[in-house]
Amino acid sequence: MNLLLDLALVAWLIVLAIHVARTGDDRNAIIAFIAFGLLLGLAWTRLGAIDVALTEAAIGGGITGLLLLRAEAHLRRGRQAGSAPRKASGATSIVAALASAAIALGLGLAVLAFPSPAPTLAPPALAAIDATGLGNPVTAVLLAYRALDTLLEKVVVLLALLGVWALTPDHLWGGAPALKEANPPQPLLYLARTLPPFGVLIAVYMVWVGADAPGGTFQAGSILAAMWLLVMLAGLRPAPETRSRLLRLLLVGGPALFFAIGFLGFAVAGGFLAYPEPLAKALIVGIEAALTVAIALALGLLVAGPSSKAPAP
């Protein structure tokens, strides 16, 4: 029964992906991709990875979808009438299809050839979790065992934001991005008024339980970002100016706290990014809280794009 469900899921995913490849219209492709992202979330639950499923659904499908849809709309508005979307030439397509198929085949072979029993780090991850005081092994991996990756990845996000901001025309630098829809439809306004309080609540809850149960800083951050974007899209709150001091301090605050506690480890726990055992959980949850704010802001601002209004004098 479960296998049938899985097969159907896989079939849908592949059909949607092929649709993205074949459809002539970008908007059509993006909508298919959003559906694909949601199904992907479902697939992740089938793979026993609730944390990933939440992240995938929120970021992979939702926010990425929004980003792409906005871009598509922008291009559509600016496009001249009659410039038809281009398609790849036939020969290129055939060769590319063959080459991609060969790669997929190789991958498939590799997947089938994985050793059995599978090597796994689940037991040691679980064995070491007591030292962190956490209950969710994924959070333990993200914020303790492989905290360096997470730390660098936070910097990656900030850097991407910096890169987006760097694309601002010089006279608009430091101003605010324009996110508001020209005529926000009523349902959007309604959602933007009602959803955010619940969203914030869910996010806070997620950070809190993320230590022990599925959920955590990314998931919470992306939900917060989604709420914020909703508010900005509906025009209930303007997007902040990118030069705003508070904004920048909040953005930097999460990673900075992470670094600070990491360096504190030198003094009290014998090494960088090491946590003193009794305080480990408290410190980690603290870091997560600060990171959640930073992530939410960064994700929202990444969707909002470079500023399009000159900074207020």
Next chain:
Amino acid sequence: MTASGSLLAATILLPLAIAALCLSSRFRARAPSLLVFAPLPALLAALLVPDGTSALFPPPLRLSLMLDRPGAILLGGAALLWSAAGAFAASYMRSDPARAGFAVWWLLTLAGSLGLFIVRDIANFYLLFTLASLAAYGLIVHEQTARAHRAGTVYVVLALLAEAFLLLAFVMLAAGHPDPNPAIRDVVATLPAAPLRDAIVTLLVLGFALKLGLVPLHVWLPLAHPAAPMPASAVLSGVVVKAGAIGLIRFLPFEAGLPFWGTLLIGAGFVTAYYAAIVGVTQTRAKTILAYSTVSQMGLLAVLLGTGLENADPGATSLVAYYAVHHTLVKGALFLAVGVLAATGGQRLRPMLLLTAVLALSLGGMPLTSGALAKLASKPMLGYGLVSHAMALAGAGSTMLMLHFTLIVARDVRDNPASIAPAGQLVPWLAVAAASLILPWSLYPAISGEPLASLIQPDALWKLLWPMLLGTLALLLVRRFERLQGAIPEGDIVVLAEAGTPAIARLAAFVERADAHLRRWPVAGLLLLALAILIGGALMLQA
């Protein structure tokens, strides 16, 4: 460090130091007047340092120097010419706004070319060889004319080619050696038994022959030497080409001998000597004729080297050095003469023309001149067979070429207004001319082992005179055919090579089109996947 060692080191370091001081703009203005002093350590070293002295400098310099007899002879003659030409340059370039830059290139070339005569290890030989080659480029293009740029381009291309041949040869020579930077002598000793012997010798001969200007690798020389300012032409033709000679002296195994390669060098040498004489006699510019004469003379040098290599006669190296020093001084004096004569007119012209003619005919072997000495000294080694006769015939060719030169110079200066060249040019010229007459006499007994008296015996004189008469006759014959004058362009077969340029341009255009195609996204993307598939497939098949 002994005094001798310091003197040897100063040979290289003093010119480099002066060049480095030119970074200061105040010093730079005075640099040309110092050119005369830069080669003095070399001169002193050649005179004072005993043969066989060596000096080692610790890492990171890894420099080791050694003075032997051929090196000392070449070093002394070259230093003399460098010094005199330096003095000449200070006067000649007086009003050239770019003379400071000229001085820097001069000093770098000087350091490289003199250092080559005394360097002992293989890496620094290459370094100094490169220094001399590349810095000479600055001298060649100094006048910034279209001619100079064409000459410079041809020169650089072939110089870099020579570098490439030599680098590979040196690396192959040193590859089997435990010391990463061995002494040249040590690796050459192992050369005859080396597994890649013939490849190495091919590369060495190609590399040095390019420098020496052996036909058909000579094309750059008649373009480059005349393009430079007069004093620079003198040192390029007099000294810098000898880098090829010292290279062959140092790197060919004269102890063990290589008969095949000896014969090959003899053949190439004669072809060069005759070919350059014949092409040279069709030329109409004095400096170009001198350049062809240099090519021809380097051919004769190659004959001497080839003979030594064929007979496994290490003594040949001293003889080659002796012949080379004769050419250094005479050719240097002749180039300076062209400069001096151009600034001279009226009554004073006649004695100067006479002296120029004597110098020119010295290359043809005129009795009592250095040319005669050099030829007589080499007679015993060449024997009395075919080679000896061919050599005499080459003397006839040289005589023909140099008479042609004298006539051209005389024609060029016929209408000069009455004046006299400044002393700053006249004195250096006379000094080199005098040295070219005296120095070979003083060295003769040591080189040939025969008393000076043997030089004035009648049969020795006759051996020298009949080729000269033959050469004179040949010239008279040539001058009957007016059309021959200017019939062959300067650099002769370089024109053929340049005809190949469109093909190269087409190839380059093809590369450009290919690049534009490869850089298209789908193509590059597919290539990326293809690489992944190729690597993956191969690894899976292996596993």
Next chain:
Amino acid sequence: MTPLALAPVHVATPGGYLLVLALTLPVIGVLAILAFAPRRARQVALASMAAGLAVAIAILAELLRTGDALTYVVGGWQPPLGIALRADGLSAALIAMTALVISATGLFARGMQDLSPETRDGRAATTFWALLLATWSALNTVFLGEDLFNLYVALELLTFAAVPLVCLDGRAETMAAALRYLMFALLGSLLYLLGVGLIYGAFGTLDIRILSGLGDGGPALSVALALMIAGLLAKAALFPLHLWLPPAHAGAPAAASAVLSALVIKAPVFLILRLVLDVAPPEAAAFAGQLLAVLGASSILFCSVMALRQARLKLMIAYSTVAQIGYLFIVFPLASGPEGTPPWETIAWTGGTLQLVSHALAKAAMFLAAGVVAEAFGHDRIAGLGGFGRALPLSAAAFGLAGLSLMGIPPSGGFIAKCLLLTAAVINGHPWLAATILAGGLLAGGYVFRVINTALASPATPLAVQRPIPRRLEMTALALAVAAVLLGFIPLEPFGLLQIGRSGLATAVAP
């Protein structure tokens, strides 16, 4: 079979904390720049540079003092669960090189920004400092990382820092160049990531040191290595995957070009080296080495010709980068010494490293000099620069000296590098590689001389400087070029520093 049964392979060494500093200090500078006002950006950046330079020197000194690699286990979590950092001799050399080039570029950028005070605290200037520091952190992480996924994050950090550098000036063609760069780099990153997933699936660990001790991974390892190497090649812009490099490196501001060409593309090359040397099984390494050498040789020949054909100075230098990177790939077959000699004890290993470092210094010098030229005359068309040597003698000298190193003319680091590679080619019997090395030198001579000739020319109307250039700005390029030349004085034999920390490794190549 499970890696857990093994004793810890990484034992933290006393100086290990230096590695953490090398990795984190520049990033902290980025955070500070974001948090502070724009006008503070350059002070923060210069302070971070001083600190970073000191750390790099300390790492090198510590390595030489102890004669052993530095190791740090982050958070005390032993791999495979945690992440380790490790600096062996090669890493330390690269970290020092990075610090040197970044600091010089920083000084240059400061001087360049001083030329136009009105934009000094503007968008491009402020962003540049943050991106420069981020690049530095990313590079150090790549050179120090032992964990393949950690290296993935570092590579992405590098991409995200490098791409905006390309289009800082905001012109349309640099946008296109940046976008093309970003897309191809992403493709490369994703292929690499795919390989990481397969390796984890096969071995349950991503630690290179643990992996090097494990056996054959079957098809999964083969596919993984193929994908990772191909992906990294895309990021290294080796021919024929160089589509993005020339416009990106030529379009960026001079200081950015210098960092991109000198340092950024070295990161994927370094990772390929580690994969082939430490992860791939011997036969796979041998095959991959052959293939990489073929690509490297094609790169040298093809892109040198392209460099020769360029009308613009910066494009010429950019193509030269692709050509010079080729030399790093022909090291692979050359470094397989006689039976039993591990690669890092061969002269080719020293030669390759020296080529990497001397190219970094020389190429940075060239781009900075070209930047000065473009700034002074308002364009960089070679045909229109006749006689620039008279107006900018120091820049012309810097270009010439750097050119010596690229051509492999003594005395320079490039010469020693090419000499060692050539010797290795002769000893190991690779005549084609030897010929390629020489031909590449000749072609490089061609394009360098073209510029030198232009610099020395004296056109009828002397070239007018549109904008006076302070001497100090020119000195930076000259200093880098001189450093490239001074590298020519290291000994002509396998270099001790580069062997530190290698010998303990159970190697894949030497059985």
Next chain:
Amino acid sequence: MSSAISDTATLFGLCGAALAGIGLFVVIAHPGLLRRLVGFNILGAGIFMVFGAVARRGAAAGLPGDPVPQAMVITGIVVAFSASALAVALLRRLFDLTGRESLEPPAAGETPRAES
């Protein structure tokens, strides 16, 4: 590891392989930059799914999957999103400046908008 878990993991692993292939195809063959970005996201999803299969196969000690690759996927998703955002911003700016939506020179019949 039970065989059901193993089957699911393998199934999704193969699905990941297929998705990666489709994503690669879109990225390489499609001239439109926006579609290429969608392709990148599909390629990324495929890759993450291979990680997911690996994680699922590593279910042990009472955990439904190996947490280490799961954590990597979370990191990877955020990085992939950042890349998409940067690419979109670049694309929009390029479009605003030139009217181009693709990096290849426009095919015959298409007229590029005047440079602004």
